[in-house]
Amino acid sequence: MKTKHLPTELFILIVKHLEPDACYRLIQSIHGLETVLPRSEFGKQTTRDGNTIMHFAAHRGDQRLIEYINSKGLDVNVKNHDGVTPLAVAARRGHESVVEFLISTGAEINVRDYRGLTPLHNAAHHGADRIVRILLDAGADPLLQARKRRTTALDWASRSGHVTTVALLLSRISKRPRFLAAMSIAAKNGRTAVLQQLIDADFQFYNHSLYAGASSGRPKVVKLLLSHGDWYEGARREALWMAVKKRSLSTVQELLGSGLRISNDDDLLLKALGHGGSLKILRALCHAGLDISESTDNDTKDMLLEAAARGSNTALVEYLAHLGWVNPDNGSYALFEAIRFGSSSVVKILLEHGFKLPLHDRNYDLVRKVINSGIDTSPSDPILHENLRLALSKAVDHGNTEIVGLLLGAGISPEAHGFEESDISMLYKETEKGHLEMVKLLVQAGADVFYESYKDFSRAGPGRHGYTALYIATNNGHLDVMKYLIQHGAPVSHQGAEDISALHVAVQTDCPSSVSLLLEAGANMSLRASCGGTPLHFAAEYGFLEAVQLLLDAGADPFVRNWHGQFPWDLALNGGHDDTVNIFEELVN
Template identity: 25%
Template sequence: MGLVDLPQELLLLVAGFSSENSINSLVQTSRTLHSALNSYLYQQNARTSQSSALLWAAREGSTTTALKSLSMGGDVNVITNNGVTPLLLATVRGHNEIVKLLRGTKRLKINQKGHHGFAPLSLAALSNNTTILEILLDACPVDLDTQDEDGRTPLSHAASRGHTQALEILLKTEQVNVDLQDEDGRTPLSHAASRGHTQALEILLKTEQVNVDLQDEHGRTPLSHAASRGHTQALEILLKTEQVNVDLQDEHGRTPLSYAAENGHTQALEILLRTGQADVESQDTNGCTPLFHAVEYGRKDVVEMFLKSGGVNVNSKDCVGRTPLSIASGQGYRAVVKVLLEIGQADQTALDDRTALDDRTALDASPARTALHAHHSTAGKAARLPLPSHERFDYRIRDLLD
């Protein structure tokens, strides 16, 4: 007598002494065993294997398996050691039907957070899956301002990626906090500005609920972030509101003009200077003006622009007594030195603390002397430092896709 000939009661008794893998192998050998043991297999899976069948169904998009698991006691809110739930898996993988199925279960915790504090709504906004976003929003109560471990909200994630459809869906609820700050004090508007997402900026500004000058924990504003990245269209959009303080300083006393100068964004500089509100002589906590920052990074075009625009003191000194000329000569920026001397008429005898010690003028430094007498514009090699990264690439959801 084979297994298929045993009564149902005996088959279940045999299954009770077998592993889940063994039972799974058995049910695949014949229709009889499948019919007799399949439901028992799902029950055991729910009881002893953390509803792994439901997690697999959510991952692969199998509604049949998901339905069977749920009907046999599968835990819709099961969470793995890695912080993964069925709803998070289905959301990040874009399985709309699975999300709809899970949302329809009475036991579902729609706001349950998992991996790095992500809630399903945040993942839907991140991936710009508008269908899933609307399915989740149809559930009640869903936390529209749910924050992950970095304090980022669904609106913040949508804004930083320029997902305009997701933004509009979230804003349409009229229940989101448009200016909710994350752990770094950044707002959705700040993230959109720093990445140059012009449509996202316009959508957020249209709500008339955003504070365009809201400073992050470092005192940076959306305008400051846009300027440092050279996002000219973003700058134009923000300035058009006529509500921004063009010269608002951060914790280091730096202004948007200062950051644009440092990074060599000439078009951004032109836009800021055109407002007539940007102070070219604004000093940071180290006594450095925007001209200093342009010189420090060898931005010859920016230095030339400042000098030709007028209004800058080419011989100003920072808190340790350095001048733009002494900095340029010390760094070996010959082209910058030449511009400072020929266009700016910089004082060659101006001493900083370092040169005063050995009684040398800025001109005595060999790079400067070379620049003055070379009569050609050989550019000094500017320091190529990476731009400050104020957003980290969200690699964290990659684990859910592996």
């Protein structure tokens, strides 16, 4: 069978409609196609990132194609949408010959992309020493700073731990500007070998460098810094806080060995210990002077317990409980912090040790009055009470059923919203979302299914009606939530704002399943909205045939007029719903 080849002109036509990356792949698959492509095709950019065929060729190290494109007169300094040139791409990918060719044809050495990065930044980051040398020999400035955090190529090489690259760059930097952050960057990333290079090169120590070293969690880094610098106590103390927070026992021991004095007056140390410290670190600090005993002052107990709760540090909370520190008199905000940060294990421990929550009361009006009055209903202060109510609301919003269950089981009222007449309850919000499991938790804990919330606050006020949970579930078509609410006493015939019932809403939303469910539950079909319309009027007005038929089959009276004297079929006729009108005509005849 003889193979037929498509004409070159057809290939050119195809390429004109291809993105540059697809065009590049086509060129690679069909040898020689680039020789017949017009110049304009090589300059075309992708719509997504602005790359040209030259960018793709630089990425792949395709020097032959780059040479041909250059012969067409294309600019070798063309930038994509991020300001990246082919030279930067080739430097990042390590294509040495392509870098040399681009430089020889006029590629800008110190050109920056929109982040302020140069080709030298890219090469240094990847440890491409030969390319770094080529760029430096061509005039690349090793001290040019990126826009973000003002980092140089030396900083990038230090971050990545490229020892030979760092040595090469150091050989080209005669002065040490103050802005160089290589020491701190190497310390933060645990690059011990690079750090030693910088120390040997007489780089200046900054107090932040020791803190950065502690954040790496590598004790060798901190040991190296301590042995070469005269660190004042404040810098060592800040590093200790970070080491404790990182749970690096060896780093903590290195810093304690530098002669740091430890006392209970160091609030930030206590917070770091509570947030992330292990029991081994606690013992090390106690050996260094921290007082954890019966004589410890209450402020220390409060701070440590609250920090442990905030950091979900269950092991430390259990140890403090063993010491007898876990009681409502110590750490009055501990329970709130544990709830806020979602630590169910810490919440359980605190509740088991006597932390009191506001009493649950089915008399919601009384609860509202008590809380609004500012009376302290817990062993602690009113601020804790307020925070706990807010914590429950947040846990509900975030769908954290475990924490919500703990709070409700401990006695926080499921009506713990702002308790104003115009407030939207948690049950309202979860019903609107259709979160059945959260609705179950709230209802089982006593959430008021009769409570009327106001979506439009302007409707709130004496004598005004809002929206019940069943109304909201119906309006959003959440059948499973509707069934659950009805099973637990939700009023199916309640009339809310504008005297509209759930059945009116089911008809309005054209949801036959909701209509059937409410009818089966005994919803009153004769209720009138403020306009005088029954659910049948609503169904007829919108021309919802299935809803009309369901209501008529259930015995809805078609001969009721609204306040304007209109029968349901009048509304159907006005709306041009002929099929609906026919149903009523058949009924009358």
